[in-house]
Amino acid sequence: MSIEEKRVGTVDVLAPSGPIVDDDAEDLISMMTNRLSSPNARFVLSMEKVPYIDSRGIEGLVESSESLMGRGGRLRLAGVTATCREALELTGQSEKVDFFDTLQDAVRSFL
Secondary structure: OOOEEEOOOOOEEEEEEEEEEEEHHHHHHHHHHHOOOOOOOEEEEEEOOOOOHHHHHHHHHHHHHHHHHHOOEEEEOOOHOOOOHHHHHHOOHHHHHEOOOOHHHHOOOOO
């Protein structure tokens, strides 16, 4: 899995490409943790190119989401594939994140 990093306005975007499993999940979690360490953590996880997420990936999303909620924010996911959304819903974790159809909608949500 590769992870593209870009900036859209004042929002950081992490865009993984490939399944979020095992060591790749750890890499993504590390990148999200770095974003969360900033005083004004504003980032979106673009999941358009993620066909599958395993339990460790879900745990990482939940950890990031709980960290953001503790600071009054929410984890924003853009373009989540049906399989990944279903995995989040089946595990009861979908309430802990905000879903957006497009990256632009997710970025605009910070305004």
